[in-house]
Amino acid sequence: MRAMYLANYFVAGCIAFSLLGWVASLHPITFRAVLCLLVAIAIAWGLSWLLDFSLSQLLNISVADLQALLIGGLAMLLIGLGVFLCT
């Protein structure tokens, strides 16, 4: 059951990134806004990898859990945007 809820949240994240792509396709301005958002997400993602020990203490989770979250987030982004762009 734990795997089930993790999978559902993962699918929700993938769909959210697809929705972000859909929003970007609406207008050039929204495209730029989404691009800025993606850049910000990429910077935050990289910083999280660099500051993983401090962040894990701040969020009260283990470093392994934080790294799993970051990898899962990257996978959600790639799958979500990949599905949107390939269809």
Next chain:
Amino acid sequence: MHLKLFVLSASSVVLWLASLTALDKTLDIHKALQGVSLTAAIACAVAAGNIAREQAEQNEIEEIKTRAITADVVDEIATSAYISQQQRQQEAEQILNPCEHLERSLALTYDEGERSEPITQNQLAEPEQNGSENGESERTERIHQLQAKGWGKAKIILEVWGISKGGSPKYKAAEAEYKHLLGEE
């Protein structure tokens, strides 16, 4: 609950993939439908995730309860086994070492300074009058007690019957009774 969970999960995936593959991105109405479909898909996936998480937490609580009950039962069994083992050990000690047990029980009541009077020859000659069983049991206890102290036969006979060692018939009678009381005959 499980059916709802599976339906929500499946519908989220279908709404996500079907809207993107089946609808045309160039048409405005299709684009709008895609947006609605994706939003609904997110809602379905999050709802399914929440249901699954609640279910997982309930399962964990049940597992903890089961583990606690099992540990309680194991502890109770171990305690009862320990108690019965102690009882068996005590019983075995009582059976295997009656002299020590007697000495222990007598040590609680017997004063070291107190010395019993030697049994007179009249009492020896008239066992029926004194009550044969009580007298025998008292003598047996006294003999065990003196044996536990490491006394010899002659000394015990002198203490209990008041007859010194020798070839006299009284001593032989006392010795015979001594053996009879100890079950040596």
